[in-house]
Amino acid sequence: MNFKINRDKLFRAILYGSAFFLIVLIFGFFITFILESSESLTKFGFGFITGKQWDPVDGHFGALPFLSGTLITSFLGLIISFPISLMIAVFLSEYFYKGFFHNVIKTAVELLAGIPSIVFGFWGLFALVPLIREFQLSIGIEPYGVGIFTSAIVLSIMIIPYTASISREVISMVPTDVKEAAYSLGATKFEVIRKIILPYSGSGIFAGALLALGRALGETMAVTMIIGNSNSMPTSIFSPGNTMASVIANEFTEATDSTYVSALIEIGLLLFLVTALINLVGKYIIKKTVQF
């Protein structure tokens, strides 16, 4: 009997320990970032976020080009990807909810999530960049090919699986009797989807989009390869730029002096905070909109 109780206590201790460990880990991350970036933090203060110039030679570091690069590529990617993902989800849960075709598409979506980002980068570089270049030539702007727009497109494809599979999951959870009630009033399938299913699963779909956005914000490899790695403020969605993640990846090995390293780490801290903030705001919105 005593043994049983002890075992139970041990089990509880392990559970508590694991959960607590996670909190320690997050704080650990946070403290390391702050300590390592303290030089840059004290030197540039708030000007680090608003500064438009990133000049390692001059020792002048402002992260606004990267902050805007990250936000623009991610949100643009989400805007492009969201309608497509949602339509895939509706298609899979309401039109082809079983059978061969359903499985093929579902597997394809899952496969998309499993492709390493470097492969996406390669694809973007060799397939998408020439196309964008053609397009830029045809509308008479500088044909970089690489840039913010190209990155947003590749990101939009990379994040499809997140929105699509979560949306599919929540859409298929809409109770049959609620859908039947709508059909029995003479609604068409389209009307049921638009006025019953989507409102019902709205907050879940939003959560899926949020997860996708989080993925886009932090995506490094693919973006680094196709964004053009320019450290000046982007002037249009076609101009080359840099994101927070890509500038770290690109310049970490070149950072020679301590201010430079510390500034890059501060970018890491900033990315960490931006991602956390967007997640918290998103969770708050979900909480506010769930009514049943």
Place this chain on the structure above:
Amino acid sequence: MENQVLNIQNFSFYYGETQVLKDINLSIEKNRVTAIMGPSGCGKTTLIRAINRMHELTENTRTEGIIKLYNEDIFELDPITVRRKIGMVFQKPNPFPTMNIYDNVIAGYNLNGIKLKKSDKDIIVEDSLRKSALWDEVKDNLYKKGTFLSGGQQQRLCIARALAMKPEILLLDEPTSALDPKATSHIEELIKELRSYVTMLIVTHNMGQAARISNDAVFLYLGELVEHGKTKKLFTTPQDKRTEEYLTGKFG
């Protein structure tokens, strides 16, 4: 017959290879309540779900024969029209959880994209809620979510929602099976009162309920229509031995 709202002729229903309903003939008169009785699995629900073509939402179903609403075969109309003319109330109360009470009642119009003036909507909502005896209980909370109501109130809300479309027929699929006795008797009273507005077909497990609220009764057994007649007559002097056995509790 002029009073005939619904006329089911030689109607058979197949689920895959299995025949669930066998050559049903049944005519329903205006402003009467017809109870459909029978043991589990006899095809009661299948029959009423075929009347508003809800069975088409299920794959692998097939029908034979015709169902006439007045003079039109419902299988020659489009299902949308059929469902607007034939309302349905389900076993479990299923108000739309995303909508408030007002929007639930007017949902049929909103779903179908029918634009109405606010004043017309107000009239329909009040009228439907009064008919379903819910108005006095909810008139001060019309913009609250329908899911906060009690089970019985939710079911009356669903009845109001169906009535708002001004259907020719209201199909009720065991509407009280998920409710407590008090709410059940409330719904039964309501059905009796609604007779003057709408023709009703009610599937019920409960013989007492059928006796209390229906004018006519139908006894289905193993997919066959065994007997159809005035409720009183069917309960007191059943013509078929199977009806008698069912009514006296030998099976079912």
